């Protein structure tokens with residue numbers, strides 16, 4: 253059955269940042285210490301601002317360790333539908349934002365020499381069902397039109413029979429917690445901070461904002477709400493966020509597993525590998541459910557059955573579950589709220605490694621007055 257724990261949390265150090273020191277003032281307060289919050293704080297500090305990350309629990313312990321951490325410009329089969337629903341220009345912008353985000357993460361790893369098992373590899377979106385190949389063909393045409401590095405192939409290196417796949421070259425995988433811990437360790441100093449065990453209760457707006465927490469308040473010129481579901485939500489964005497739960501197993505197999513990220517698009521199941529102290533771990537995910545199901549074991553059992561039908565499973569070591577939210581139009585929500593100087597990043601639709609990094613780039617540019625091509629596309633007030 254496996255231990256109820258995230259592989260990412262179990263294979264990286266714990267953190268011990270202090271609680272909030274009351275009465276401080278920073279240029280930007282970042283609420284939430286997941287991939288969106290920590291990456292945004294990193295880019296803002298790099299640009300010369302003082303920042304404070306304020307996290308209710310310990311950082312990188314919520315959805316950003318519930319993930320499978322595939323880094324890809326192709327969030328499953330979305331582009332054909334995006335072209336139909338939003339038009340070619342918007343779809344092209346989203347594809348370009350995703351490609352930039354993959355490269356930004358690669359740059360961050362290289363420039364900061366982060367030891368996080370970052371590894372380039374292809375992503376395959378495949379089907380085992382001949383009748384579904386037509387959907388891959390449609391998505392292929394769309395992705396090609398948008399300039400993505402895609403091909404349609406029958407050569408899928410999985411250890412079971414498949415019908416066809418889209419192959420996206422030069423995508424990536426990593427250990428999300430090792431990556432984010434490295435960024436977080438570099439934040440404190442020169443007027444910047446990481447505060448843990450400090451729950452944000454509300455934000456009092458004004459030219460200078462006051463963030464009220466259970467450990468007192470902190471003042472800042474800008475506020476970035478990166479708490480997954482926004483804890484401060486002046487525009488009622490929560491009405492446009494549709495949360496779902498998904499399930500993950502970390503297991504060992506008897507045979508070698510191919511180098512690649514693999515996504516069966518219907519019903520969604522994914523595979524990737526990760527180096528572990530006892531050899532290569534295979535991380536299998538799938539079985540979406542409502543967030544508040546009464547018996548999560550039903551979904552874990554289905555996922556394990558699926559994994560055993562497809563792989564020569566030797567042992568299941570870990571199992572974990574987490575949730576993410578999909579927006580009304582499938583695009584993330586990133587940018588300034590109706591309140592001047594208060595920004596939000598949410599609605600990553602199970603692709604928060606790239607969308608969370610895009611959020612950091614867009615919000616850092618907005619705060620620093622730098623033109624950014626994607627501001628309108630992700631505008632939180634678009635609904």
Ligand SMILES: Cc1cc2nc3c(=O)[nH]c(=O)nc-3n(C[C@H](O)[C@H](O)[C@H](O)COP(=O)(O)OP(=O)(O)OC[C@H]3O[C@@H](n4cnc5c(N)ncnc54)[C@H](O)[C@@H]3O)c2cc1C
Nearest residue numbers: 284286287288308314315316319320321322452603604605
């Ligand atoms: C099973 C699964 C598989 C996935 N696989 C992938 C994948 O392969 N590739 C990919 O790109 N994405 C994937 N995702 C999506 C991705 O993991 C998420 O989109 C992303 O991690 C969300 O990051 P975040 O920073 O918004 O949220 P979080 O990591 O949850 O960070 C938000 C933080 O805010 C804190 N917080 C909440 N309330 C308060 C408060 N009141 N005060 C202070 N702090 C607060 C929380 O404690 C938390 O630490 C997957 C998601 C799931 C569930």
